[in-house]
Amino acid sequence: MSDETIKGEVRNGERVAVAFPWFTGMAGVQQTDQGVQVAYFSRASAKAPGAGTVGGRPFEVLTAERSRTVEGAIVLTGKFVGEQA
Known part of the structure; x- marks a missing residue:
């Protein structure tokens, strides 16, 4: 992952706080x-x-799935509410 800003909204590789009903903590985005x-x-x-x-x-x-390449990792795919996927 790079530090390049994509579409001015997400920095690849950035770690941020996330909160879901099933997980709260830090995640890569x-x-x-x-x-x-x-x-x-x-x-x-x-x-x-x-x-x-x-x-x-x-x-x-x-979508939500276990990583196929990193044991123990979960990968969620989605969109910010009000923005295109």
Whole structure:
């Protein structure tokens, strides 16, 4: 991940506070072609669709899955509420 700003809204690789009903803590955030990805380590299952906050901004979770490459990581894909995915 780089420090380059994408679309002026998300800095790839930035770590921010997130809060979802199933997880609260720090997570990595990056912009992709599929939307904003939020990644964190947790044993708990994530739920999609769902909602929470990312960096204090309302966030809609569209998909949630375990990482295929990093053991113990959860990857959420979604969008900030009121913005395009």
